[in-house]
Amino acid sequence: MQKLILFTFCLFIISANAQNTVLDKVVAVVGDNIVLQSEIEGQFQQLKSQEPEATDDERCRILDNLLLEKLFLSQAQIDSVVASPDEIESELDRRIKYFISIFGSAQKLEEYYGKSILQLKDDFRDDIEKQVVADKMRNKVFAGLNVTPAEVKAFFERIPADSVPYFNAELELGQIVMFPKVNDYEKQRVKKKIQDLREEIIKGADFSYVAIRDSKDPGSAREGGSLGVVDRGEMVPEFEAVIYKLKEGEISEVFETPFGFHIATVDEKRGDKLKVRHILITTEIYPSDLALVKKRIDSIAYQLQMDSLSWRDAVRQYSEDEPSKNIGGLMTNQKTGSNYFEKADIDGTLIFTIDRMKVGEYSDPLPYSSYDQSGQPKSGYRIIWLKSETKPHKASLLTDYPKIQAAAKAEKQAKILDNWMKLHVGKNFVRIDEAMHNCPEIAKWLPAKN
Numbered sequence: 001m002q003k004l005i006l007f008t009f010c011l012f013i014i015s016a017n018a019q020n021t022v023l024d025k026v027v028a029v030v031g032d033n034i035v036l037q038s039e040i041e042g043q044f045q046q047l048k049s050q051e052p053e054a055t056d057d058e059r060c061r062i063l064d065n066l067l068l069e070k071l072f073l074s075q076a077q078i079d080s081v082v083a084s085p086d087e088i089e090s091e092l093d094r095r096i097k098y099f100i101s102i103f104g105s106a107q108k109l110e111e112y113y114g115k116s117i118l119q120l121k122d123d124f125r126d127d128i129e130k131q132v133v134a135d136k137m138r139n140k141v142f143a144g145l146n147v148t149p150a151e152v153k154a155f156f157e158r159i160p161a162d163s164v165p166y167f168n169a170e171l172e173l174g175q176i177v178m179f180p181k182v183n184d185y186e187k188q189r190v191k192k193k194i195q196d197l198r199e200e201i202i203k204g205a206d207f208s209y210v211a212i213r214d215s216k217d218p219g220s221a222r223e224g225g226s227l228g229v230v231d232r233g234e235m236v237p238e239f240e241a242v243i244y245k246l247k248e249g250e251i252s253e254v255f256e257t258p259f260g261f262h263i264a265t266v267d268e269k270r271g272d273k274l275k276v277r278h279i280l281i282t283t284e285i286y287p288s289d290l291a292l293v294k295k296r297i298d299s300i301a302y303q304l305q306m307d308s309l310s311w312r313d314a315v316r317q318y319s320e321d322e323p324s325k326n327i328g329g330l331m332t333n334q335k336t337g338s339n340y341f342e343k344a345d346i347d348g349t350l351i352f353t354i355d356r357m358k359v360g361e362y363s364d365p366l367p368y369s370s371y372d373q374s375g376q377p378k379s380g381y382r383i384i385w386l387k388s389e390t391k392p393h394k395a396s397l398l399t400d401y402p403k404i405q406a407a408a409k410a411e412k413q414a415k416i417l418d419n420w421m422k423l424h425v426g427k428n429f430v431r432i433d434e435a436m437h438n439c440p441e442i443a444k445w446l447p448a449k450n
Contacts, residue, residue, distance in 0.1 A: 167390070
């Protein structure tokens, strides 16, 4: 189900093609929420692109998941579950960053669709709001769900001896990531450049013309620096701290955000909604900056290898990758959501290094690439720690408790969901096109036959 949920936002990539080939129609209705044929087809084509062996039967599973999502949304509307602007914007940012990583840069994404990032966000804000609300309702259903050690043991003992799973070799990996900082000379250079642009505008130059000519924000430069109408919580705090103090028509002083240095102006104020334009000049990282961070991380690697610095302290003090830093530096397998990797799941450039390491060892600093908040690529270095490695083996409570615990929790979750659906399907209007009634997954959504 999680995999299909991730496909939801992918629809904007393939929706144009899907809608050209599918005569769209309403396939199902849950409460006030509809499921379109194009939604099913869009997710199916996305699935096929990742799993070519997927059969037409997957459309039934996709519909089942969409019906569940609409039921969560319908019940959320009944229970007055809502999403805040901050929650919606955060999820939009996360999804946009994911697609920027696929295209390689924000500019390439915008060029492909002929729309700015802000326009893409506006196009899908309503859909993402519904997704966030449905997710909050889902979390409410499963609030407090846990499994005790006794339940895990009982679950494992119910598995027939000939059905106990066999696990491939797996690794646990940690990382310390460091990126170069913008040097003071570069900051002063950029601040002077944007200060000169501000002076040019103060003396009478058109703000939009200067933005088109000089701004480095690919999403707004072509629009004369326009960010459209923004609301509180939609922009980074550093940006909002400036624009909400401006009067209409006033040009801000130069200010800094994680994206670079800006000047901004407010064309119109309607309460917390502002019509804003800005000019952005970005800073650059020089080879000397990268060399400096390499020297720093070399020192950290040496201290780790000499046992004069603990892994925990090194992660806490130096790592700049927040997702892994928050869990002791452990890397997350994006395919499974766990901290365990089969070798096939590890990037090819990294596996050669790991193959030469023993459990407990640290790698020498390795080049590392990621993306900044604006979706632009950035380069740095990282140290890899091989925390553990298991051999191929038959599952046991002693060696595989976390996985068995997760399976036991999933079983308990399925029972809770089944009971919740039985209670709420009848309380929400549900209609499904007869053409889909032959799907085995859909039987539970239909009225019981006498």
